[in-house]
Each structure stands twice: as structure tokens, then as C-alpha cells.
Amino acid sequence: MLESSGAPQQKRGPLGSPNRDLLKLTYELRSPSDSPDWDAYHAIRRRVLFERRGRMGVYDAAHPDEQKPGNHPKVLALGREVLGVIRIDLAPPQAVFRRVAVREDRQRRGLGTILLGLAEQFALQHHCKELASHVDRDAVAFYTKCGFTVTGSAPLEASTVLMSKKIIG
Ligand SMILES: CC(C)(COP(=O)(O)OP(=O)(O)OC[C@H]1O[C@@H](n2cnc3c(N)ncnc32)[C@H](O)[C@@H]1OP(=O)(O)O)[C@@H](O)C(=O)NCCC(=O)NCCS
Numbered sequence: 001m002l003e004s005s006g007a008p009q010q011k012r013g014p015l016g017s018p019n020r021d022l023l024k025l026t027y028e029l030r031s032p033s034d035s036p037d038w039d040a041y042h043a044i045r046r047r048v049l050f051e052r053r054g055r056m057g058v059y060d061a062a063h064p065d066e067q068k069p070g071n072h073p074k075v076l077a078l079g080r081e082v083l084g085v086i087r088i089d090l091a092p093p094q095a096v097f098r099r100v101a102v103r104e105d106r107q108r109r110g111l112g113t114i115l116l117g118l119a120e121q122f123a124l125q126h127h128c129k130e131l132a133s134h135v136d137r138d139a140v141a142f143y144t145k146c147g148f149t150v151t152g153s154a155p156l157e158a159s160t161v162l163m164s165k166k167i168i169g
Helices: 035-053 111-125 137-145
Strands: 002-005 026-030 071-078 081-091 094-102 130-136 160-166
Touching: 002 111, 026 111, 035 071, 035 081, 035 094, 071 111, 081 111, 094 111, 111 130, 111 137, 130 137, 137 160
Parallel strands: 094 130
Antiparallel strands: 002 026, 026 071, 071 081, 081 094, 130 160
């Protein structure tokens, strides 16, 4: 499990002073472990990556790629609440980030950046030196902000571009 400190929350201890333990919010990137996690994983993917792009009724939660050795479905969570998803396909020295999405009501609050940072740590721990992703054109600015550069040439009509980032050497 990988963790990242989150934004402080305004909570107070019993005597009115800030409770340091409650102030420490921790985001974690974990493998879905139970049915609420799996339901949230598929719901975010279906909604954000398919239905919001007009692709209704085609999302396949049982797609064989989800079970392939080396492919790691992950959720970004704060406690029980799932906020984002990614699948990290490991093929050292490269890791490919697939189907990155943040819940639609939580976008543009820094969660995608936390998600990619934790995914990068996961890839490093698994001896990867480079990250790659087939990035939707609308998300190129986000990946660029996270240190990726466009490395593939794609025809103008293609909906995605290949972006990558060296994480070692
Ligand atoms: C792309 C996505 C994962 C980013 O997650 P997020 O939590 O919204 O991103 P962050 O808040 O961490 O954004 C960090 C920076 O990236 C850039 N960015 C993020 N979304 C952007 C957008 N839609 N347009 C332009 N820049 C964007 C901004 O510079 C942003 O910083 P700012 O908010 O201070 O300006 C999320 O918006 C999402 O799920 N989008 C729909 C699905 C998608 O496109 N997934 C990627 C498939 S390849």
C-alpha cells in the first residue's frame, strides 16, 4: 500500500485544540480488496471514461486485461472513500498507466496529481525506469504538469497521444 499526506482538515480534539492525529489525512493507492472497492473502481471508470464521453452501455467490467498477470487495478482512497482509479501494467523497465480517472465531483483539486505520484512510486518499487500512457487529448495538459512529454507521433484525428516520463536515469 502506498500513502500520501493529504490536505489538513479543520477538526479539533476534545479540549478544543487541533488533534494532530485527525489532522493527518492519508491518501492511499491500494488494490481493490472487497466488493465496495471493486464497485467504486468500475463505477468511476464506467462513468468518467465511457458514459461522460458518450459511450453508453459498452463498458466491460469483466474485460480479460483486468486479470492479466502484471496488470494492477488500483484505487486512490481516503479511508473507505474511493476518489480515483488507475490500472498499472508492469512490463519492467516500463510501466504503462491505463484508464486514469478521478471521480467527476472531485476533479481539479489535486487528486489526479496525487494518484499519478503514488502510481509512479509503485512502478519504481517494481523496477521500472520509464512510465508511458496513451493520453486522451483533453488530458495532455494534466500529464505535462505531472512531468510527462509527448513521445509518440499520432495522426491529428487520433483521440490519444503517447506520452512518457523517465523515472530513473
Ligand atoms: C485527467 C484527470 C485524471 C486529472 O485529475 P485531476 O484531479 O482533475 O487533476 P489535478 O487537480 O491534479 O490537476 C493538476 C493540474 O493538471 C492540469 N489539468 C488537470 N485537468 C485539466 C484539464 N481538464 N484541462 C487543462 N489542464 C488540466 C492543471 O494544470 C491542473 O492544475 P490546476 O488545477 O492548478 O490548474 C481528471 O480530470 C479526469 O479524471 N478526467 C477525465 C478522465 C481523463 O481524461 N483521464 C485521463 C485519460 S488519459
